[in-house]
Amino acid sequence: MSDNNRDQAALGKVGMMRQIQPEYYVMRLKAVAGDLTARQLARISSVAEQYGRGFVHLSTRQGIEIHYVHQDNLEPARLALAEEGIEMGACGPRVRSIVACPGDETCRWGVIDTKAMARELDARYFKAETPSKFKLAVTGCAHNCTKANENDIGIRGAIEPKWERSSCTDCSLCVSFCPVKAIGRRETDDSDGFQYEVDENSCINCSVCTSLCPTNAWVVGRKGYTVFIGGTMGKVPRFASVLKRIVETEEEVFDLVDKAFTCYRENGLKKERFGHMIDRIGLENIKEGLLEVTVQHKKQR
């Protein structure tokens, strides 16, 4: 590696990428869950004016980039940002800034506290070295606004619905508004005469039924997180696979994430994305290993 290339790798670690224009760089800033304070935005604006060309670029991962920073100004610009608590993002083969939607803090569909989870993931993994780039996203419900299944690890809020006969008026609305037609009605021999049921294999745990039933006959039976592994876009896209459909505790989510992350670091080839590693080794083998280890881990406590 030439000195120049080594410099580029070092700069990439701290979120600075060389532009095609000689001597100019992009400064990629970190914004966990896409959050920045108004004061931080004001500081970013003034740094873009002073050291860039007076504009910023919004990345697809909730980040802000300042373009056209001359190489001689990288350090003063970084220091000016750091004064307001703005950290640099990441490039290259490491964990990138954690993406999250607003979740249950402000969104009426939110099932989980996405931002708290994103901050914890950031504290545990941000900038950790990996065989290729590694992206994590947290999304509050099945609307999937932050596209959990396009990430190496995606976490999505999930509910499991439960039907309560005493509240049901047999209007059949839920059969039509379930987005995947997982709800069915069948005649029964008992005094009720009918029953509404969910096909668990089709249900995407989305909370549409529990939100829209006019008499609240669908209630939340279980609530938690769906954990996805192996999603990626890029040159060879791959939709993520479900590792576990409903994880009920945050502790187990972090346990699974840690196992998946370690598995990738130990088995991934250089420049191989996690999803492509999963395809090479076999999804069922990977899932079995991760879920088995998690169970053993829990038993030891």
Ligand code: SF4
């Ligand atoms: S994914 Fe759900 S909780 Fe998050 S912003 Fe979208 S609708 Fe709201």
Ligand code: SF4
């Ligand atoms: S929408 Fe609610 S009340 Fe109507 S059939 Fe479904 S569960 Fe019963």
Ligand code: SF4
């Ligand atoms: S949670 Fe969503 S997918 Fe599952 S039964 Fe209810 S509406 Fe259908």
